[in-house]
Amino acid sequence: MSTANQTSKPLEQYIHLLQEKKNIILQGAPGTGKTYTTASLAVRLGNPDFFELEDHTKVMEEYERLRTNGQIAFCTFHQSMDYEDFVEGLKPELQGEHITYKVDDGIFKQICEQARSAEGKDIIACIDNYLQKIRGKENQREIPSITGKAKLQVWWEEGNKTLSIRSTLSKKDYAPARPSIEKIKAHAIGKGGENNWSAYARAFIKAVKEEYQIEDDTSSTPHVLIIDEINRGNISRIFGELITLLEADKRAGSKTHPITVTLPYSKDSFSVPSNLYIIGTMNTTDRSTGSIDYAVRRRFAFITLKTDPEVIKTCIKDDAVRAKALALFKQINGDGTDDKASFIATHQAGDFDLEDLKVGHSYFIAETQEALQLKMCYEVIPLLREYIKDGILQGKEEDEKYFAAWAKGECLNTEPAEATADSEA
Template sequence: MAIIISSFKNLINKINNDLGDFCEEFAYTRKKLANLGKAPNRYILFKYEIEDRDWAINEGGGVEIQYHIYLRNGELGYGLGFNTQYVPFANDKTPIEWMKPYDDAFLTLLENNKSQWESLGFRWIEGDEEMLRSPENGSYTLFGKSTSLENNTLNDDFYNQMLSDFKGSLFDIYQDVFSLKNNMIYQQELKKKDMELINEVVELLKYKHNIILQGAPGTGKTYNTAAIALSVLGITDIDLTNHEKVMERYKSLQDNQIFFTTFHQSLDYEDFVEGLKPHVQTDETGQSIGVTYEPEDGMFKLACRAVQTDETKDIVECIDDYLQTIKGFSNKKEIPTITGNSSLYVWWNEGNATISVRSVKSTSKKKEDYTPSPLNIEKVKLQATGKGSENNWQQYAQAFIEAVKNAYKAKANKPVVLILDEINRGNIAKIFGELITLLEADKREGSSHPIQVTLPYSKLPFSVPLNLYIIGTMNTTDRSTGSLDYALRRRFAFVTLKSNVEVIEKYYDGIQNQNLKSIAVALFNDIKAFIETPQHLSSELDIDDLMVGHSFFMAATEQELFYKIKYEVIPLVNEYINDGILNVKADEKKNAFHAWESLTIIEKETTA
């Protein structure tokens, strides 16, 4: 049989009528997907009001992916359309801005489903992929099916297939595009929030130079330091919300522009700043002849020195090259001392293991090439790389090293980040010593009130460069240590990272596991409600200090989530209870833990 099309309007009315209950299903589905206040006309799919139009779209589809049907030049076509021709009422965005999220979602799905969709008979009727990828104002693309008409007669099989597509394949694609678009926008909003946090913390870090990220376990303190570090270093060519990319770049900059250490109760000044370390001495045959103790740089000093180190220059090679320019007393050079108050003559007699050094103020009457302060070349190189020192004449050795750096432009002033994990677990006075004052921004080298100290072991002058940025992390629930040293607290700004359910949702959307997402989110909300119940929560700490971090609720499988809840979350909450941080009755505790171990929420008591 065939269908005679007397007018396009009559065809639209017939389609709406034959679709029956699907029109209502479509309306309520779109209401949910588009987050509308109320459903549009649920008795029709296509709206047709202007008599001379040869096309129609679904009710309300002007600024969305749309069901589209047309009849022109003896051809009937239908499918999913993408329109950037007009925006009748939503003028807060351009037509392209309205449609681009739908375009991107469709193209993403097309990449994985193209062969399947083509096997169903769908193709580009108007435009193509490239047009959808780079839309212009006034453009229109249509992905669907079409057929030619003879004498306005429509094949009955084509008509029935069209109705089937509207209710089946096209509806599935329509929903998938809308859902993916919603998720992509949601992910973009989360990324925007992540970047707002990163940018806010980075601005604070640039101002204060020292910050501490504090929060309960699992809130992402250590996790976030990587992105913050890269941002303050000026890294702009990667997505700082993409943790995989962030860690890849982070690792490439470790021990160059990023330094990391964890504070603990055994850490001291000798480990962190500088200390005497044993060095085995050997004779010409390689046999040990004893042990000497020489100053060696710790993590803090290495990070400070990295600010002025040009990693494109090998300081050891620069020293070797410099020696060639001062061969013989006749080629001696005058270099400034570390303090800049005097000068030194330096020269090298080829073949010697030492560099000849003498103050320009020397009044010795011995021969002119007499050197009372020879520098061991190998030890100078060790001092230059922070692996040892010229223990006899350290200040002269440092003056020589600075002269080499200046000669070969091996000095820089690049930003460097030092991350101090678990900063509250260390004995601050024992670790920083006299350098605590130098941390302040205005006491640093190059600031308005620079302060310099002489280090106790190397006897070298030392200051903290302005371009060193320190990020500490601190667990607010850790009671195994005392409160953070007030001297340090004054010199740091504090940023509290809160447990965030949106991070959990983002994670499960990323791995496309909505079932596990619902379980994890329900557990998160239930445990949060349990902790912040007024009868439970101690007045000393608030929910941001105690709420179990979102990372504990992010798992690849239900088994992994079970392990995290049973062996990490429950013991942590139990510790809160045992320490008196939470006031919970025994039966309440038993019921809660039993429910959480089963990955369910606590049953609420009901009253008759």
């Protein structure tokens, strides 16, 4: 079996798991290839006809194409991130001499809207068709406000770039609200919004969806949200009430338990489309943040990526450099799970699994001996020093001897010196 087939087989298993579960987290020690695996998964899911997963350059080119097309979105969780950043929140905006607040969509809400309206019934075409129905004041329609507590009159004067909207309770003969049609369309596909008349714009979009029965119509085109360092954020706080909607059977279009909620700021009806997939990554050695709670865990499947010397064998073409890299890898990480003589195994501390402590294979991939030496000196050794400092590894007297040898790109000779002929006599 070729290396390509060996590599693609687990990837296809991950794709199948992602399609069933909708949400997965790739976990592992630093350098185990989580970022690249995430990109490959997103590309393979977003474009089922893409098969050149062994070509890093082509994978990243396709990744960028899908990202530009709106099928892939990327964000990194951090300790100060919250619901208002991720889903939606009120943002101040200066209007002349006054400060107003508008609802600002976060990355999660944006990609949900993009996934929902990517294909199927074209919301843009439906808006254009609806405009023709309300052309002229004499053809005005009465639609509910976004909260449903009031009624709005809406019409369009041909040639105008704005709608005309007013409350039925208004005594004015003209329309005080004139949201931009272009911005309404952008909002409908999750690529912008009407800032000045946001509530009116959302009410109009809702009316169009109800007119053409596309409120719950979702696309089948896969969309992927990548959340890097997912464990560094307070997931329950960031997702809020939407954490329940992540489950496969709670998604829009599900035949079992589809759930729709009303968002607190915009008052929009909201559901998570079934064609949105979430891929998170987390370092198993990162204990600086809180652990992921059970409510979150049961909504994600966890895939552990292990340190693999076979990747080094495949990626390094130069025989001499490959031999050096594999020797260093073996001395630091060991040769298999039963090797107890490696640096990591003899320095293991605390409650960490041995696999979590190993230095990832990407740290050993270099084209030249000089590049390998630089990686050892400025990446591997500082990482191990940090582990020792944090108590993840136990420090020992001979550590500096190891570090001095590795900084030169060499293994430390740990074999006892052979007895000389004189000493044997």
